[in-house]
Amino acid sequence: xxxxxxxxxxxxxxxxxxxxxxxxxxxxxxxxxxxxxxxxxxxxxxxxxxxxxxxxxxxxxxxxxxxxxxxxxxxxxxxxxxxxxxxxxxxxxxxxxxxxxxxxxxxxxxxxxxxxxxxxxxxxxxxxxxxxxxxxxxxxxxxxxxxxxxxxxxxxxxxxxxxxxxxxxxxxxxxxxxxxxxxxxxxxxxxxxxxxxxxxxxxxxxxxxxxxxxxxxxxxxxxxxxxxxxxxxxxxxxxxxxxxxxxxxxxxxxxxxxxxxxxxxxxxxxxxxxxxxxxxxxxxxxxxxxxxxxxxxxxxxxxxxxxxxxxxxxxxxxxxxxxxxxxxxxxxxxxxxxxxxxxxxxxxxxxxxxxxxxxxxxxxxxxxxxxxxxxxxxxxxxxxxxxxxxxxxxxxxxxxxxxxxxxxxxxxxxxxxxxxxxxxxxxxxxxxxxxxxxxxxxxxxxxxxxxxxxxxxxxxxxxxxxxxxxxxxxxxxxxxxxxxxxxxxxxxxxxxxxxxxxxxxxxxxxxxxxxxxxxxxxxxxxxxxxxxxxxxxxxxxxxxxxxxxxxxxxxxxxxxxxxxxxxxxxxxxxxxxxxxxxxxx
RNA sequence: GCCGGAAUAGCUCAGUCGGUAGAGCACUUCACUCGUAAUGAAGGGGUCGUCAGUUCAAGUCUGAUUUCCGGCUCCA
Numbered sequence: 001x002x003x004x005x006x007x008x009x010x011x012x013x014x015x016x017x018x019x020x021x022x023x024x025x026x027x028x029x030x031x032x033x034x035x036x037x038x039x040x041x042x043x044x045x046x047x048x049x050x051x052x053x054x055x056x057x058x059x060x061x062x063x064x065x066x067x068x069x070x071x072x073x074x075x076x077x078x079x080x081x082x083x084x085x086x087x088x089x090x091x092x093x094x095x096x097x098x099x100x101x102x103x104x105x106x107x108x109x110x111x112x113x114x115x116x117x118x119x120x121x122x123x124x125x126x127x128x129x130x131x132x133x134x135x136x137x138x139x140x141x142x143x144x145x146x147x148x149x150x151x152x153x154x155x156x157x158x159x160x161x162x163x164x165x166x167x168x169x170x171x172x173x174x175x176x177x178x179x180x181x182x183x184x185x186x187x188x189x190x191x192x193x194x195x196x197x198x199x200x201x202x203x204x205x206x207x208x209x210x211x212x213x214x215x216x217x218x219x220x221x222x223x224x225x226x227x228x229x230x231x232x233x234x235x236x237x238x239x240x241x242x243x244x245x246x247x248x249x250x251x252x253x254x255x256x257x258x259x260x261x262x263x264x265x266x267x268x269x270x271x272x273x274x275x276x277x278x279x280x281x282x283x284x285x286x287x288x289x290x291x292x293x294x295x296x297x298x299x300x301x302x303x304x305x306x307x308x309x310x311x312x313x314x315x316x317x318x319x320x321x322x323x324x325x326x327x328x329x330x331x332x333x334x335x336x337x338x339x340x341x342x343x344x345x346x347x348x349x350x351x352x353x354x355x356x357x358x359x360x361x362x363x364x365x366x367x368x369x370x371x372x373x374x375x376x377x378x379x380x381x382x383x384x385x386x387x388x389x390x391x392x393x394x395x396x397x398x399x400x401x402x403x404x405x406x407x408x409x410x411x412x413x414x415x416x417x418x419x420x421x422x423x424x425x426x427x428x429x430x431x432x433x434x435x436x437x438x439x440x441x442x443x444x445x446x447x448x449x450x451x452x453x454x455x456x457x458x459x460x461x462x463x464x465x466x467x468x469x470x471x472x473x474x475x476x477x478x479x480x481x482x483x484x485x486x487x488x489x490x491x492x493x494x495x496x497x498x499x500x501x502x503x504x505x506x507x508x509x510x511x512x513x514x515x516x517x518x519x520x521x522x523x524x525x526x527x528x529x530x531x532x533x534x535x536x537x538x539x540x541x542x543x544x545x546x547x548x549x550x551x552x553x554x555x556x557x558x559x560x561x562x563x564x565x566x567x568x569x570x571x572x573x574x575x576x577x578x579x580x581x582x583x584x585x
Numbered sequence: 586g587c588c589g590g591a592a593u594a595g596c597u598c599a600g601u602c603g604g605u606a607g608a609g610c611a612c613u614u615c616a617c618u619c620g621u622a623a624u625g626a627a628g629g630g631g632u633c634g635u636c637a638g639u640u641c642a643a644g645u646c647u648g649a650u651u652u653c654c655g656g657c658u659c660c661a
Contacts, residue, residue, distance in 0.1 A: 056590075141656035142587065142657070143588075149586075306660075309588095493618050493619065543621065555620090
C-alpha cells in the first residue's frame with residue numbers, strides 16, 4: 001500500500017488536491033471556513049466549517065463534480081510570500097486561519113492562489129490544477145475542532161489523488177481488497193465468532209472453530225512463557241472498587257469501566273485490567289531479593305466499557321482476554337528483564353511471520369498534569385531507564401509524547417489492520433508507581449525493605465485482538481497448527497467398503513497424531529466437495545480414491561494450491577505432524 | 586459519546602410511482618457414486634430490526650429507537 005505522506009511527489013499532488021477540494025467546497029458553500037488540510041498516510045483530508053451544513057454522500061458527489069470542473073479548467077497555481085500583516089488582512093474574515101496565524105512568525109508565511117481561491121499554505125504545490133484530475137473522495141466525517149469534544153464539529157472529507165488514472169484505479173482496488181481481508185468478514189465466513197444483540201453490544205462470542213484457534217494461541221504463548229519462568233495464575237473477573245481506588249485506576253478510568261455493583265454494602269466492578277490483582281498476589285507473602293524477578297502471568301478475562309463508536313469485531317470489544325504479565329524486579333534487573341520481554345515479543349513475531357510493525361516509546365506529556373501520576377523525578381527516572389534499555393538492545397523506535405500509561409512510560413509495538421487505525425499488539429510498560437501505591441516490598445541484601453519495580457507486559461496483546469490481526473494477515477488461510485480443521489479427507493466414492501476402510505484408517509492415524517481431521521462422506525459430487533473444502537480454507541485436502549487405497553498412498557492439495565501431490569500413507573501423517581510441530585507459516 | 590450511512594429468508598442481495606414478498610447459495614427429501622472450485626428435481630423457510638405516525642393501503646413516506654458500517658474522540 002502506498003504511503004502518501006512519505007512519497008514526495010504524491011505528497012505534493014495530494015496536498016494540492018486538498019486545496020482544489022477546498023476551492024470546490026467554497027464554490028458550493030460560499031460561507032465555508034477552512035481549518036487544516038494535511039496529507040496523511042492514506043491520502044489527504046480537509047477540515048471545514050460549513051456553518052449549519054452537514055455533508056452526506058450526495059454532497060460528496062457534488063463536490064467531486066465541482067472538483068472535476070476545476071481540474072478541467074486548467075487554472076494555474078501561484079505561490080506568494082506575504083508578511084504576517086498582509087496575511088492577517090487577507091484572512092481577517094476566517095477565524096480558523098486567524099487561529100493558525102497567531103502561532104506563525106513574520107517572514108515565514110506564504111499563500112497559494114488558484115483562480116478565485118487563496119489558501120494559507122507552506123506548500124509546495126503542483127503548478128496547475130489539471131495535474132490533480134485523478135482523484136477520488138473516499139470518506140467523510142464530523143470531527144471536533146482540534147480534537148476536543150467540547151469544541152464545535154467540523155466537516156472532514158478524505159480523498160486520494162494520483163498522477164495517472166491507472167494508479168488511482170489500482171489504489172481503489174486495494175481498498176476493496178482490504179474489505180475482503182477484514183477479520184469480521186472472515187470470522188463470519190469461517191464460522192469463527194458471532195455477536196448477538198440479545199447478549200449485548202461489543203460482546204462477541206467464539207464459535208467452536210474460533211475457539212479452537214483461540215485455544216491454540218493460548219497454549220502457544222503459555223508454553224513459551226513457562227519456559228521463560230513465568231508463573232501462571234487465575235484471578236477473578238471482579239474486584240472491589242477500593243482495589244481500583246488503591247491502584248489509581250478508579251480516578252483515571254472509571255468512566256470506561258462497567259459501573260459498580262452494590263452487594264451487601266460492598267461495591268464491586270468488573271475488572272478492566274489485572275494489575276491490582278497481581279499486585280495483591282505479590283503482597284501475599286514477603287519476598288527476598290533472591291526471588292526476583294517474579295513473573296506473574298495470566299490469560300485474563302477483562303471487561304471495559306468502550307465507547308460504542310470504537311467497537312470493532314474481536315479487535316476491540318467490551319470483553320477480551322489479555323495475555324498479561326506483571327514482572328516484579330529490583331532496579332538493577334530492569335534492563336535485563338525489558339530485554340527479555342523484547343526478545344519474547346520479537347521471537348513470537350518471527351513464529352507468526354509478522355514483519356510489518358512499528359515500535360513506539362510512549363512518554364508522558366508533562367503539561368497534562370491530570371492524566372499522569374504527578375512525580376517528575378519518578379517519570380524522568382522511568383523514561384530514561386526505558387529509553388536507555390531500548391537503545392542498548394538496538395530497537396528502532398519513535399518517541400511519542402502523551403502516549404504513556406498514567407503510571408509509567410511504555411514500549412508499544414503497533415501494526416496496521418486491514419481497515420482502520422493502527423493498533424497496539426504488544427506492550428512493555430515500566431512502572432515505578434503502582435508498587436508504591438500497593439506498598440509492595442522485598443528484603444534486599446542489606447536486610448532493608450525496598451520497593452520493587454514492575455514491568456507490565458502483553459505479547460499477543462489480547463488473544464482476541466491478536467486473532468483478528470492474524471486472520472487479516474493470512475486472509476483466513478491460517479497456518480496448519482492454527483487451522484480449525486487441519487486435514488479434510490475427500491473420498492472419491494462413498495459407497496465402496498474398501499475405500500471407506502482406508503479413509504477410516506487414515507482418519508484414525510491422524511487422530512492418533514492429534515490432528516484435527518474431518519472426512520466428507522456425503523453423497524455429493526466430488527468437485528462440489530473440493531470446492532467447499534477450498535472455501536473453508538482447510539490447509540490439507542486429502543483425496544482418497546481406488547488408486548490411493550490400492551497403492552497405500554494419499555493424494556493431497558495444500559492451502560489452495562492447484563497441484564495435487566501423492567505421497568505414501570505414513571509419509572503423509574509424518575508430514576502433517578512435522579508441519580504442526582514446527583508451526584510453519 | 587460525536588458526524589454521516591445502512592438494516593428485506595441462515596448468508597449475499599433485488600424489490601420501479603405507496604397496492605400486501607423475490608433470486609442465488611445454504612437447509613430438507615428423492616435420484617445420481619462421481620478423480621480435483623457448484624449434478625438434477627421437488628419442498629420448507631419472512632410480523633421487511635423495533636415502536637409510533639401519515640394514508641383506503643407502508644418493505645417503500647415521517648419521527649423515535651436498537652444494532653451494524655465509515656470516520657472523530659478514547660484505548661489503563
